Amino acid sequence: MKMIEGFKVKIGTLCISSVLRDITNHMLGVNYGEEIYYGLGCGLFFAYTMSNEVVGLGGFTDLILDNLRDSLTLTKVETYAPDDVVFDKIRFSIDAGLPVLVSGLHFHSKEDLALDTEATEKLDLPMNYHYTIIAGYDDETKELFMADNKSSGNVSYENFLKFRDHRNMLTQFLFPPTLEHLDARIYAAIRKLTDYWYRMPENPKSFADVYTTDFLHLSNVYNTMEGLENFRKLFLHGPEMESLENFQKSMFFIQAISYRGTGGDMTRGLYSRFLREGGAITGEDKMLEVSKLYATAAREWRKFFKIFDGNPTVIYEQIKDETQNSVFFEAIEQVYQCEMTAMSALNDLAYGK
Known part of the structure; x- marks a missing residue:
């Protein structure tokens, strides 16, 4: 070989x-962890996608590769x-x-x-x-x-x-000869990310869009803040609940793609580690504080996925039963609140508030 x-x-x-x-x-003879490259790729994202039958969640953008190219000047x-x-x-x-x-x-x-x-x-x-x-x-x-x-x-x-x-x-x-001014690159990536969430919600498209827009004939794709709001408002109230078959397809999407494809926590743990390492590199204490918020969000997403990890038929009936479904809607609300708190703090960090 x-x-x-x-x-x-x-x-x-x-x-x-x-x-x-x-x-x-x-190529550069450095030894940074995956979290640095994920963060420099502005990977943190959220998408709520819907078709006439299936809903899905997207946890990171498909522009990581291009963002990394720009952040690392490759x-x-x-x-x-x-x-x-x-x-x-x-x-x-x-x-x-x-x-x-x-x-x-x-x-x-x-x-x-x-x-x-x-x-x-x-x-x-x-x-x-x-x-x-x-x-x-x-x-x-x-x-x-x-x-x-x-x-x-x-x-x-x-x-x-x-x-x-x-x-x-x-x-x-x-590659350039060296990777200089990493602290400035970290700040720039955080600002670019918050711009995606607050000021350019349609850019970048979610990772899920690449697959689902053409192949699932989606009627709606909601990104970043709009995605979170619609996830909170519409999840378990839409086409996924119209039949057991739709629900089974949606749960397969969430477990096989949203869970498996994001490390089990919608990549929030990965972004938390980026902020922790970024804080060590830049000396910015606020990054460590926001890192803890994303660690909390990661834990809540793991809890969220866990309650949907079971027999889809049983879960479907529990959701339809008002005496049993509170745990599902409480989990939705909990991850929503964690996401909003963390992103607000990240925006304050990005723009020095």
């Missing part, structure tokens, strides 16, 4: 912030690589010591791959936007060494071609 010398991979919460951590740390290079030339291009990059980023299904985990397949079948969602690094190749065994946020190992050339995104793109990054 021809490997990029010294390249190290670690597990993480999200695929994109984990792989960018590994690539950037290697140059992103995308190359079209059809099947007949893709391995030549990968060999060239690995030989030059450059890791390659690809998107596709989960290349390693049979469990995650099975969930990808189930999501495609149940919700008609394309699940081929999972980011993975290529850091080695072996032409004798016809395998690639690949790593994502959960695992790493060898993937056959055959499976790579089978599971990669149909757009057939390879992505690489050109």
Whole structure:
């Protein structure tokens, strides 16, 4: 196996912030955690999505990659690589010591791959936007060494071609010599994030939009503050409650995508750690205070997901029964209040109030 010398991979919460951590740390010789890259990518987000049958929650923006490019002053290079030339291009990059980023299904985990397949079948969602690094190749065994946020190992050339995104793109990054003025970059990312929430609610679109707008024929997509308000007002009062089948689809979305895809807490724990590390880097005590608020929000989201982790038929009947449903609506209110408190404090931090 021809490997990029010294390249190290670690597990993480999200695929994109984990792989960018590994690539950037290697190329610049630094050792920052995933939380720094998630925060610099302005990843914290909320979306409430609805179709005629299904509702879903989105916890981070699909613009993390582009935001990170801007925050780290990187140059992103995308190359079209059809099947007949893709391995030549990968060999060239690995030989030059450059890791390659690809998107596709989960290349390693049979469990995650099975969930990808189930999501495609149940919700008609394309699940081929999972980011993975290529850091080695072996032409004798016809395998690639690949790593994502959960695992790493060898993937056959055959499976790579089978599971990669149909757009057939390879992505690489050109880096500046050093990563300077990280404190200023942290403040800029926090301000950009609060602008998304308060002043540009339609930008960026949520991660869920990429999948659901075209494939679930959504009638409504609510982002950031508008998303939170509609989640509080509409969740468990909309199309998901019109039939058991709709409810089962919505609960599958929430468990398989919203829960699994955000580390179990809508990435609030990850953002809390970003603020904690950011406070240490900048010396800003207020970041540590806001970090605690997002840690609280993370705990409340975990509680929220837990009460929906059970037999959908039983939960559906409990929600419809006014003598049993208070626990569900109290959980909605609790996460809403935590979100509003934390974001208000973050906005004050961003603009020095």
